[in-house]
Amino acid sequence: MTAANQRFRVAIVGCGIGRSHIVEGYEPNADKFEVKALCDLNVERMTPIADEFGIERRVTNFDDLLAMDDIDIIDVCTPPGLHYPMVMAALDAGKHVVCEKPLVGSLAEVDEVIAREKVSKGLLMPVFQYRFGDGIEQAKAIIDAGIAGKPYVGTVETLWTRGPDYYAVPWRGKWKTELGGVLMTHAIHQHDLFTYLMGDIKRLFGRVATRVNTIEVEDCVTASLELENGALGSFTATLGSADEITRIRLAFENVSFESDHAPYNPGAKPWKILPRSPETAERIAALLENWQHVPPRFTTQMARFHAALLGKAPLPVTSADSRRALELVTAFYHSSTTHEDVELPIGPGHARYKSWVPAEFA
CATH class of the missing domain: 3.30.360.10 (Dihydrodipicolinate Reductase; domain 2)
Structure with a gap:
């Protein structure tokens, strides 16, 4: 197979919205991607989806995906609180990464992800399918x-x-x-x-x-x-x-x-x-x-991701886009608490840079 029509091999972790990634993203782009593995703690949810799409490899341990040499892309579709460690681990393992929103749980974390991207082999594409x-x-x-x-x-x-x-x-x-x-x-x-x-x-x-x-x-x-x-x-x-x-x-x-x-x-x-x-x-x-x-949602986002992986186009969504979204969220929560205007951009000196979660729930 030539680089021009390379099929990238995908593992999806999280079979909730992960199924939509298959139906709308990977299946319509079957010449570009092959979903080879699923990972989910809920075997009863994972099994019928794996059966439906003929995915033989099914695991419950995320680390198993990192060790698979024939997996090019890890697609993170877990609850938001798990995104940061999984994205960082996948980048460290040399994988390309797709991650559902929100990318991570603070501006400090997104800045760490951006820094890690710069020294990682893989590309990271957050999901903004709209x-x-x-x-x-x-x-x-x-x-x-x-x-x-x-x-x-x-x-x-x-x-x-x-x-x-x-x-x-x-x-x-x-x-x-x-x-x-x-x-x-x-x-x-x-x-x-x-x-x-x-x-x-x-x-x-x-x-x-x-x-x-x-x-x-x-x-x-x-x-x-x-x-x-x-x-x-x-x-x-x-x-x-x-x-x-x-x-x-x-x-x-x-x-x-x-x-x-x-x-x-x-x-x-x-x-x-x-x-x-x-x-x-x-x-x-x-x-x-x-x-x-232009086909909507995941169909086009995944097709353009493929072009970016081949070096033919920029990433359709970047970690900088995610930072912009999370900066807005941070400002929103801070303003609601303080009853004040919040000026952007928000940097490390801001009270909510490390977390917007209220202290009693942190």
């Missing part, structure tokens, strides 16, 4: 082409539903294992899309509350933001909505965008694109005239 699909990529293309002009304001609404059945899973709803609530586990994707399109955040004033479920972590949040480029933004999220939508609305100088409202795939379908003038409409039409379909 970045991929026709809707999000058309908006990004218009912005990057300079057609949209100056960003003005943007709003992100993550209005989802989670109840006691969801939190019956032992690791959910707890600071030690989930590392946060709706802000960390659910809205993090949409907030990433906001910064991806609008720019870096300069200052944030946020509030978090636990109003829907009897859990340690938050299930309602809201924030007001100022961006480095002068634009303003607002975030709202809850797990107590009667229906489920994700809505991103962005107003630029020459065009406004509104995402599809699909809660878990807002980037897939074409977005509402509202140009201010016929001239802008013509420029957008010309840009998108020969648009090639």
